[in-house]
Amino acid sequence: MKQYNNWRDDLLSTMPAYKVLKERIFKKSELINIERNDEGVLMWFDKYAGIDWMVKSEDNHIMGIASRIQWDVDYRTFTIRYERWTGSKTEYDKRKEAIENQYIYPTYTLQAYFKDKSNPQMLSCGIVKTSDLYSFIGSFPYLVFENKSDNIFKYVKWDDMINNYINLHIF
Numbered sequence: 001m002k003q004y005n006n007w008r009d010d011l012l013s014t015m016p017a018y019k020v021l022k023e024r025i026f027k028k029s030e031l032i033n034i035e036r037n038d039e040g041v042l043m044w045f046d047k048y049a050g051i052d053w054m055v056k057s058e059d060n061h062i063m064g065i066a067s068r069i070q071w072d073v074d075y076r077t078f079t080i081r082y083e084r085w086t087g088s089k090t091e092y093d094k095r096k097e098a099i100e101n102q103y104i105y106p107t108y109t110l111q112a113y114f115k116d117k118s119n120p121q122m123l124s125c126g127i128v129k130t131s132d133l134y135s136f137i138g139s140f141p142y143l144v145f146e147n148k149s150d151n152i153f154k155y156v157k158w159d160d161m162i163n164n165y166i167n168l169h170i171f
Helices: 007-024 040-049 091-101 130-139 158-163
Strands: 030-033 053-056 062-071 077-083 108-115 121-129 145-148 152-157 168-170
Touching: 007 030, 007 062, 007 108, 007 121, 040 091, 062 077, 077 091, 077 108, 077 130, 077 158, 091 130, 108 130, 121 130, 130 152, 152 158, 158 168
Parallel strands: 062 108
Antiparallel strands: 030 053, 053 062, 077 152, 108 121, 121 168, 145 152
């Protein structure tokens, strides 16, 4: 069973990719990384709403983004932690509950694939409305796959989403 890094290691390893995404995809917006920020409301957005990044668009609209960065293989999927070995709530549980109850949750979900951590090169990046992603998971369970490690992850293929008329942006 594959063991995943602790969140501090993951955060440090994703910073070079964050910089590339900021320059390539969010160049006309302001993007800030709030992951593991201990500052009041920013910490709430990260810890309780699952928002990793905040974006202020050119026209001054603010959105939250849930992000996942993976290295070395371009799976072209959205992957969501579905079950923790500890039994504690996962991002899947928290976001599903937030969507159903109209709480705050990330407006968008981003998954990007990179190679070469020392000189990151983006292989692909998909961005979808979080509500559309969760709607797809609920509507097309036969297109939702599972990967087990120390936790259980659910994933959906970008092509399956596109083939079922889900609007997502691929870079």
